[in-house]
């Protein structure tokens with residue numbers, strides 16, 4: 001049975017733990033095919049020591065609940081590998097994680113690219129999502145932006 005979650009969860013920097021199975025299990029859910037090892041390797045290369053992204057997340061009672069990778073841009077941040085463990089979805093964790101990252105980093109803009117239906121999640125978090133069309137995969141792509149300062 002899931003333990004009840006506290007109202008406030010501390011924002012964790014999971015970058016150094018990104019290869020731990022219980023951390024990888026969550027962020028890889030954001031990939032088109034979570035079990036695709038080649039894709040995992042490409043994502044890992046974007047984090048230290050080769051890349052510069054930071055992986056943030058929430059954990060409770062030893063369970064990694066949600067993850068979100070962050071890249072830096074000239075005027076803000078980009079978010080990637082956004083995922084909540086399936087059994088903990090629709091409990092506000094994804095929104096709280098984005099809010100906690102924004103509160104910590106105070107970026108002027110937050111940008112991400114995503115597929116339907118995740119645009120609904122980003123819209124609910126205050127992003128403006130614009131369609132980039134439907135690629136051959138048949139799943140509509142969106143570019144989502146949260147503007148906090150011009």
Ligand SMILES: CC(C)(COP(=O)(O)OP(=O)(O)OC[C@H]1O[C@@H](n2cnc3c(N)ncnc32)[C@H](O)[C@@H]1OP(=O)(O)O)[C@@H](O)C(=O)NCCC(=O)NCCS
Nearest residue numbers: 029030082083084089090091092093094095114120121124
């Ligand atoms: C997208 C995802 C991270 C959302 O995480 P979550 O913890 O369930 O999100 P929240 O509970 O904070 O949702 C906040 C709001 O977003 C909206 N939302 C979230 N998931 C949604 C969905 N699948 N469809 C429509 N709206 C959704 C709702 O308005 C929700 O509020 P409500 O539950 O009060 O209606 C999660 O569904 C997930 O891990 N998906 C698979 C991984 C993935 O594809 N990631 C790629 C993102 S780029």
